[in-house]
Amino acid sequence: MTTNRSAETTPDVASIRADFPILGTQVHDSPLVYLDNAATTQKPHHVIESLSTYYETYNANIHRGLHTLSEQATAEYESARDRIAAFINAKQSHEVIFTRGTTDAINLVARAWGDSNVASGDEIILTEIEHHSNLVPWQMLAHRRGAHLRFIPTDSEGHVDLVEYEKMLGKRTRIVAVTHMSNVLGVITPVAELIRIAHANGIPVLVDAAQSVPHMKVNVQELDADFVAFSGHKMLGPTGIGILYGKESLLNTMDPFIGGGSMIRVVELHESSWAGLPEKFEGGTPNIAGAIGLGAAVDYINQIGISNITAHEMSLTDYALQQLQDLDSVRIFGPPDTANRGGVISFAVGEIHPHDIGTLLDTDGVAVRAGHHCAQPLMRKLGVPATVRASFYLYNTTDEIDQLVASISRAKDFFDGA
Numbered sequence: 001m002t003t004n005r006s007a008e009t010t011p012d013v014a015s016i017r018a019d020f021p022i023l024g025t026q027v028h029d030s031p032l033v034y035l036d037n038a039a040t041t042q043k044p045h046h047v048i049e050s051l052s053t054y055y056e057t058y059n060a061n062i063h064r065g066l067h068t069l070s071e072q073a074t075a076e077y078e079s080a081r082d083r084i085a086a087f088i089n090a091k092q093s094h095e096v097i098f099t100r101g102t103t104d105a106i107n108l109v110a111r112a113w114g115d116s117n118v119a120s121g122d123e124i125i126l127t128e129i130e131h132h133s134n135l136v137p138w139q140m141l142a143h144r145r146g147a148h149l150r151f152i153p154t155d156s157e158g159h160v161d162l163v164e165y166e167k168m169l170g171k172r173t174r175i176v177a178v179t180h181m182s183n184v185l186g187v188i189t190p191v192a193e194l195i196r197i198a199h200a201n202g203i204p205v206l207v208d209a210a211q212s213v214p215h216m217k218v219n220v221q222e223l224d225a226d227f228v229a230f231s232g233h234k235m236l237g238p239t240g241i242g243i244l245y246g247k248e249s250l251l252n253t254m255d256p257f258i259g260g261g262s263m264i265r266v267v268e269l270h271e272s273s274w275a276g277l278p279e280k281f282e283g284g285t286p287n288i289a290g291a292i293g294l295g296a297a298v299d300y301i302n303q304i305g306i307s308n309i310t311a312h313e314m315s316l317t318d319y320a321l322q323q324l325q326d327l328d329s330v331r332i333f334g335p336p337d338t339a340n341r342g343g344v345i346s347f348a349v350g351e352i353h354p355h356d357i358g359t360l361l362d363t364d365g366v367a368v369r370a371g372h373h374c375a376q377p378l379m380r381k382l383g384v385p386a387t388v389r390a391s392f393y394l395y396n397t398t399d400e401i402d403q404l405v406a407s408i409s410r411a412k413d414f415f416d417g418a
């Protein structure tokens with residue numbers, strides 16, 4: 001079992017798979033081939049047990065009771081925060097705020113930072129390949145404040161135009177918010193360079209790391225990112241928990257987003273003062289089990305080693321790109337090789353609607369996502385209504401990619417014969 005593995009062993013995929021109960025199940029009488037990891041990942045025993053242990057042995061509210069269970073729950077919740085902070089190399093644990101996920105974290109910044117820093121006529125810079133979660137909150141902020149959104153142009157594979165980007169930054173630019181890795185194209189954005197250029201102009205940067213933190217080393221201090229958002233469920237943890245990392249100097253200037261219990265220092269009938277970090281941004285009873293589960297997920301990833309996970313996914317992606325490129329009918333979106341790319345591959349199969357491909361693959365037990373992937377503007381840019389998307393994680397194998405390819409061929413034959 002992984003809980004006994006010594007740190008940073010080379011992954012043995014068979015033993016990793018044995019840690020994930022769902023991977024032994026069947027769908028439509030075929031073994032499950034789970035290739036929808038960009039949507040959400042499966043959970044190892046270690047994470048599932050951390051949830052049941054909490055509920056079965058020390059379930060209590062945190063930061064409130066003086067009783068033993070409450071103290072234990074508080075200690076585990078805060079210990080999870082410490083381990084997550086170490087995982088992304090935050091300077092201090094209180095720079096790590098528990099949220100419901102990436103979407104919640106970005107909305108927090110757009111409200112709590114945006115409402116007091118963005119004024120009429122100001123500009124917010126995004127890219128053309130953003131997930132709706134890193135677009136709609138900024139549209140809402142722009143509407144509230146009378147600000148404008150501007151978009152760094154990208155080429156057909158999703159690479160940002162750094163020259164145009166630099167020209168876009170000006171006196172009215174208030175923030176740059178960019179995805180670290182596209183959930184559609186798999187392309188990796190040069191965030192270190194984008195941050196360096198923004199900072200040279202005195203502009204803070206938010207990184208949507210929903211698709212990067214689970215798959216590659218993200219060192220927030222090395223990147224010098226101002227805000228980083230990611231989701232627990234995309235990195236083996238539970239749903240409903242995520243992280244906003246923010247630099248202490250910025251978080252301290254921000255008012256809370258959610259008012260209520262736990263986030264206050266003193267409450268009078270007409271006025272209140274706020275608690276310090278991180279409580280100021282965690283009003284109400286948080287997702288205690290979720291935070292503990294995410295801490296367990298980080299422990300699991302650490303035992304395998306994030307660099308081992310990246311290497312494994314890169315070799316799977318390389319193999320999958322080659323196999324898919326060999327199919328005449330398949331057209332791949334995003335970079336054609338593994339340079340600047342993660343383990344997310346979107347594609348079209350001839351003129352067949354992606355939903356039909358997704359449904360047929362499902363009958364073979366192959367789970368992929370088909371749709372617009374919450375990136376409608378990017379779909380318009382690509383000139384398609386939707387794509388089929390396969391996305392990998394540490395437990396996937398080349399055999400599963402062979403099954404994906406065989407299932408695509410069967411689907412194509414089915415439509416050709418129809």
Ligand code: C6P
Binds near residue numbers: 040103104181231
């Ligand atoms: N993308 C996908 O299938 P939440 O839903 O808050 O956990 O994550 C939102 C989000 C933000 N940014 C990026 C780059 C993402 O990929 C996602 C989630 C899933 O692609 C669900 S739409």
